[in-house]
Amino acid sequence: MSDLAIEIQGLTKRFDAVQAVNDLSLVVRQGEMFGVVGPDGAGKTTTMRMLCGILRPTSGHARVLGYDLGSDLKEIKRRIGYLSQRFSLYGDLTIDENISFFAEVHGVREHRKRREELLEFTRLTPFRDRLAERLSGGMKQKLALACTLIHTPQIIFLDEPTTGVDPVSRRDFWKILSSLLKSGITIFMTTPYLDEAERCTRVGLMNDGRLMAVDAPQALKALMKGTLVEIVCGQVRRAASVLRGSSEEVQAFGDRLNVVVQDPERAIPAIQAQLRDAGIDVTGLRVVPPSLENVFISLLKTEAPSPPPPSTPLRTS
Numbered sequence: 001m002s003d004l005a006i007e008i009q010g011l012t013k014r015f016d017a018v019q020a021v022n023d024l025s026l027v028v029r030q031g032e033m034f035g036v037v038g039p040d041g042a043g044k045t046t047t048m049r050m051l052c053g054i055l056r057p058t059s060g061h062a063r064v065l066g067y068d069l070g071s072d073l074k075e076i077k078r079r080i081g082y083l084s085q086r087f088s089l090y091g092d093l094t095i096d097e098n099i100s101f102f103a104e105v106h107g108v109r110e111h112r113k114r115r116e117e118l119l120e121f122t123r124l125t126p127f128r129d130r131l132a133e134r135l136s137g138g139m140k141q142k143l144a145l146a147c148t149l150i151h152t153p154q155i156i157f158l159d160e161p162t163t164g165v166d167p168v169s170r171r172d173f174w175k176i177l178s179s180l181l182k183s184g185i186t187i188f189m190t191t192p193y194l195d196e197a198e199r200c201t202r203v204g205l206m207n208d209g210r211l212m213a214v215d216a217p218q219a220l221k222a223l224m225k226g227t228l229v230e231i232v233c234g235q236v237r238r239a240a241s242v243l244r245g246s247s248e249e250v251q252a253f254g255d256r257l258n259v260v261v262q263d264p265e266r267a268i269p270a271i272q273a274q275l276r277d278a279g280i281d282v283t284g285l286r287v288v289p290p291s292l293e294n295v296f297i298s299l300l301k302t303e304a305p306s307p308p309p310p311s312t313p314l315r316t317s
Contacts, residue, residue: 002066005030005155005186006051011060013046020046022209023060028202030154033177033187035197037296038206044190045085047206048157051188052082065154081153085160087144091133095124095143098132099150106151118146122176138169145176156180158189162196174199194292205296212299217292224290224298226260229268232284233257233275242278243271251297256284258294 006028013021021043028034036044049055051062053073062069064076089098099118103111119125122142127135132143141161148156158177162170174196181187189200197203197217204214213220226248233239236252244250247267249260261267264287275282290298 003030004028004063005032005065006034006188007063008051009061011047011050011062012058013043013050013055014058019209021050021057024209024211026204026211026214028186028188030186031181031184032201033181033189033199034202034204035200036188036190036204036206037192037194037197037292038190039192042206043209044206045159048082048159048188048190052080052157053077054082078151079154081148081151081156083144083148083156083158083161085163087147089132089140089144089147091131094129094131095119095135095146096128098143099146102147103150108151111150114150114152115146118149121179122146123172136166136169138165138172141165141169141173142176145173149180153185155186155188158187160190160192163192170196194296197292203292205292205299207300213295220292220295221290224260224295226262227264228288228290228294229259229261229264229271230284230286230288231257231259231271231275231282233280233282235280238278239275239280242274242280246274247271249298249301251294253293258288260298 004027006026008024008026011021011024012019024047036047038044046055050057051064051069053069053076057069065079067075069076090101093101096115099115100111103115108114119128122145124139124142124146127139132140135143145161162173165173177187191197200217202214202216203220205212205220213223231239232255236255236257240250240252240257243257243259247259247261251258259271268285272282272285
């Protein structure tokens with residue numbers, strides 16, 4: 001039996017003149033947490049909606065848990081859970097009633113034991129009689145996840161599940177996902193948060209409908225060419241303008257700059273001299289390891305490497 005949860009070959013989706021997903025090929029193994037990262041309009045949600053059978057591909061093929069997306073959609077839907085960006089909870093129903101409703105939708109008749117397990121798992125038991133409309137954003141997402149899991153799916157698809165959720169609830173949600181992963185479930189998720197992507201087994205960096213790179217987070221960071229120098233200064237925009245004329249790559253992040261250099265011993269004194277001559281006060285300067293955000297921005301500015309073909313052995317973190 002294959003250990004592949006998802007197999008995608010040449011998947012493409014066009015909306016009139018817009019190519020939302022462009023010739024996407026990918027494999028995801030069972031038990032992985034695979035994250036797709038990219039800006040709005042990159043094709044993340046469209047890809048997920050195709051894999052869940054909500055959108056029909058323009059061309060290409062996909063298999064989910066060994067079932068063909070074109071001919072076995074009913075079997076696929078029985079085995080997956082999907083938490084969309086706008087999961088439809090019923091505000092005038094309690095937590096208990098919402099879970100029971102989705103159990104009926106999925107044909108789960110004896111669901112009370114499963115509901116108790118999910119309430120305990122998501123730590124919602126003390127609030128089970130509260131109306132959904134009176135829940136916080138984080139609690140609504142936990143309830144949405146419980147509803148998604150009620151029929152014990154083998155794969156769950158999560159579309160930006162923590163967007164708009166406070167930091168504490170985000171952390172709790174990720175603890176729940178980590179526990180799910182230990183149970184053997186496969187998680188395919190999209191996220192705009194690159195710090196969340198760091199927690200995934202593997203990550204696909206997506207832009208303009210195509211995957212620029214796919215690998216474990218640490219392996220993706222190795223794609224960064226050169227050394228990253230972090231500069232903290234008061235006039236970030238002006239400093240960036242000064243350095244862009246002589247540096248290969250300058251990235252601005254809040255009150256600091258990330259500058260990519262090839263020879264730190266020579267480049268750092270030159271950078272300091274440039275900023276000093278421009279009257280810009282530097283309060284901090286150090287070499288730092290690259291983040292996924294650095295890699296993503298760098299790939300956008302250079303020719304993106306091709307993703308590995310489906311037959312390529314996968315590396316896990």
